[in-house]
Amino acid sequence: MSRLRGLLDSVRGTGGRAWAGSVEDLCFDGESVRERVELGEGTRVVVTTHRLLAFTPDRDGENYRAVELPNVAAVRAGHEGETTLLRQGTRLAVYGLALLAVGVFVDFGSFVPTDAFAGAGAGRLGMGGLLSILQRFLSLIARIDEFARLIGAFLVLFAVFVFAVYLLTRDRVLEVGVAGDADPIRVPADDDTIDGAVADLEVVLFDGSPDDSGGPGSDGTAPDERGGAPSGATGGSDCDSADPLGGR
Numbered sequence: 001m002s003r004l005r006g007l008l009d010s011v012r013g014t015g016g017r018a019w020a021g022s023v024e025d026l027c028f029d030g031e032s033v034r035e036r037v038e039l040g041e042g043t044r045v046v047v048t049t050h051r052l053l054a055f056t057p058d059r060d061g062e063n064y065r066a067v068e069l070p071n072v073a074a075v076r077a078g079h080e081g082e083t084t085l086l087r088q089g090t091r092l093a094v095y096g097l098a099l100l101a102v103g104v105f106v107d108f109g110s111f112v113p114t115d116a117f118a119g120a121g122a123g124r125l126g127m128g129g130l131l132s133i134l135q136r137f138l139s140l141i142a143r144i145d146e147f148a149r150l151i152g153a154f155l156v157l158f159a160v161f162v163f164a165v166y167l168l169t170r171d172r173v174l175e176v177g178v179a180g181d182a183d184p185i186r187v188p189a190d191d192d193t194i195d196g197a198v199a200d201l202e203v204v205l206f207d208g209s210p211d212d213s214g215g216p217g218s219d220g221t222a223p224d225e226r227g228g229a230p231s232g233a234t235g236g237s238d239c240d241s242a243d244p245l246g247g248r
Helices: 002-012 083-105 128-142 144-169 194-207
Strands: 033-040 043-048 051-055 064-068 072-080 171-178 185-188
Touching: 033 185, 033 194, 043 185, 043 194, 051 185, 072 185, 072 194, 083 144, 128 144, 171 194
Parallel strands: none
Antiparallel strands: 033 043, 043 051, 051 064, 072 171, 171 185
16 A cells, blocks of 8 residues: 555655755754664654654654654554545445345335326326336335345445455554654554564653663753753754655
């Protein structure tokens, strides 16, 4: 799916150009890298002593998100797909089940007089054809329950097909829950790296000691007391200078 999305972006001209900077350009004074997790081509998550940095250059929207560590609420593996397919499939399933219910529980033939015009007006000039048409119309109404069952079953089967397409085309993502934000940060990930990445990030974020890597509190200085402006590429930064986009 990521390759297909990249092809569509190139055709539509929405891919953009890759950022040529590095993590060092985004670090604050006194901030250093604690963990770097590769998730796929051009996507990674970097945990510093102050923040979690998520790089998603191949996705729509922002290419980079930063969250202060106290606001990181959870890290988990998840899926992401076309929500339009879910909405359409749900709508089709609801319509199909409603028609099936009508076809099963309502018998139109029991209260539609299918024989109301049977034999009537046969001897009257010009009335035979009209009454025959009315008789056929009543017969069709009496079979509405059969049509409802047929159409409802078709809609339910098509809804199952739509849900299957959604399941087959959705992507694996690493979800970073942010306190106070209903929508997590989603970073595309490969199937063979997602589980290890979640485990590593959970250890660093929730089980590790910040003193192990010179993090906040190791020298008794709070993060905001070390300087709040990005240090850029200055030599005084402790941040690793590796390209977060993998040389993109």
